[in-house]
Amino acid sequence: METILVLTHTENDGSLAKPAREALHAAATLHQSLAGSKLVAGFVGEKVQAAADSTAAGPVAKYFGVTGADFNQPRYATDAAAAEAICKAAQATVVVAPATSRWARVLPGVAQRLGGRADTHVTGVAAADGKISVNRWYYRQRMEGVLTRTQRPWILGIDPGSQTPCACGAGTAAVEMVTVNLTDVSQRTTVMGIRAPKADAQTIRPDAQLLFVTGAGWTKKQADGQTHLPEAEKLILDFLKKSRASLGSSKSLVDQSGEGQAVLPFLSHLNQVGQTGATPRHAKGLSTCCHGEEPHTVGWRFIGERRAISLDPNCGWARGKADVLYVADAFKVMAKVNELLSV
Ligand SMILES: Cc1cc2nc3c(=O)[nH]c(=O)nc-3n(C[C@H](O)[C@H](O)[C@H](O)COP(=O)(O)OP(=O)(O)OC[C@H]3O[C@@H](n4cnc5c(N)ncnc54)[C@H](O)[C@@H]3O)c2cc1C
Numbered sequence: 109m110e111t112i113l114v115l116t117h118t119e120n121d122g123s124l125a126k127p128a129r130e131a132l133h134a135a136a137t138l139h140q141s142l143a144g145s146k147l148v149a150g151f152v153g154e155k156v157q158a159a160a161d162s163t164a165a166g167p168v169a170k171y172f173g174v175t176g177a178d179f180n181q182p183r184y185a186t187d188a189a190a191a192e193a194i195c196k197a198a199q200a201t202v203v204v205a206p207a208t209s210r211w212a213r214v215l216p217g218v219a220q221r222l223g224g225r226a227d228t229h230v231t232g233v234a235a236a237d238g239k240i241s242v243n244r245w246y247y248r249q250r251m252e253g254v255l256t257r258t259q260r261p262w263i264l265g266i267d268p269g270s271q272t273p274c275a276c277g278a279g280t281a282a283v284e285m286v287t288v289n290l291t292d293v294s295q296r297t298t299v300m301g302i303r304a305p306k307a308d309a310q311t312i313r314p315d316a317q318l319l320f321v322t323g324a325g326w327t328k329k330q331a332d333g334q335t336h337l338p339e340a341e342k343l344i345l346d347f348l349k350k351s352r353a354s355l356g357s358s359k360s361l362v363d364q365s366g367e368g369q370a371v372l373p374f375l376s377h378l379n380q381v382g383q384t385g386a387t388p389r390h391a392k393g394l395s396t397c398c399h400g401e402e403p404h405t406v407g408w409r410f411i412g413e414r415r416a417i418s419l420d421p422n423c424g425w426a427r428g429k430a431d432v433l434y435v436a437d438a439f440k441v442m443a444k445v446n447e448l449l450s451v
Contacts, residue, residue, distance in 0.1 A: 166276025323398020
């Protein structure tokens with residue numbers, strides 16, 4: 109009989125973030141399709157009661173918690189110790205966890221300590237005839253694999269954005285506290301603070317409906333023989349402000365800053381989409397001034413509807429990589445779009 113443990117950390121305010129609810133959804137679906145299985149949850153954070161209560165009307169049979177000020181900050185030593193203790197207390201055979209940046213670096217180490225195995229970037233979990241299988245993508249999302257394992261515990265890091273968040277209702281949960289004996293060594297790292305861009309300067313928005321991608325064309329000489337960087341910057345930022353879209357970029361454009369050329373200052377390598385960049389998940393994507401080369405478009409694997417604006421009718425997007433290609437000047441199109449969005 110499998111004991112499925114949803115293992116997650118709480119946020120600083122004690123709540124559960126969307127990736128945690130997605131992991132809970134994946135675990136609950138697995139539990140439903142696996143006869144005789146047990147579904148339990150383990151939460152790590154300064155306080156976990158509110159998080160447990162917020163899902164108490166769902167299918168979780170039992171809650172475990174590791175709490176205290178030491179578990180508020182993302183720190184490998186204390187997070188790994190807490191996760192290990194919960195897995196042991198719950199006697200978990202399958203651990204379903206959100207692959208947040210905090211958890212992703214801890215889970216493989218926890219599997220090693222428990223003599224189990226960890227799989228990362230999991231995008232689906234299912235069971236048939238009592239056998240569990242997981243999906244993940246390989247070779248920068250070009251190939252999909254389905255795999256099974258006999259080794260237990262089996263720790264699964266669920267890719268955020270790949271599942272529907274669990275809509276488990278609230279109630280009152282009885283949380284069994286698990287004690288973790290920390291050594292001085294495990295407490296020597298301290299998070300001094302978080303440096304993040306101001307909310308309005310944050311252009312990467314994983315929850316946005318639309319991914320707006322800029323290519324190197326925005327910085328190229330235009331029909332008048334001149335570049336139009338200030339105009340490009342204004343058009344892009346205006347659109348982002350009005351649409352609340354997430355901002356992506358081609359490698360060529362973000363690389364230009366490294367090469368000392370004139371660039372759009374709000375872009376960094378974190379915006380890069382593609383083979384050597386990110387694989388975002390948005391309902392729609394609009395590519396502008398970008399050629400649609402293969403290493404770029406592999407990053408669009410999970411974008412629902414793809415559109416592109418390029419002056420070149422023979423560009424990569426035209427060869428079946430975009431659902432709709434507008435052969436047009438992106439400066440003019442985006443100026444019109446911004447005008448319409450202002451109405
Ligand atoms: C190993 C490897 C890994 C790579 N990984 C990545 C990756 O992860 N992500 C990535 O993006 N790239 C990656 N690349 C690079 C990739 O192959 C392309 O070179 C790059 O994406 C092209 O960028 P671009 O389309 O912005 O620029 P360009 O190829 O310079 O294209 C600019 C486009 O803008 C259009 N344009 C110009 N002016 C206008 C206008 N006014 N209106 C409309 N269109 C206009 C032009 O017609 C042209 O199509 C990788 C390459 C290699 C070799």
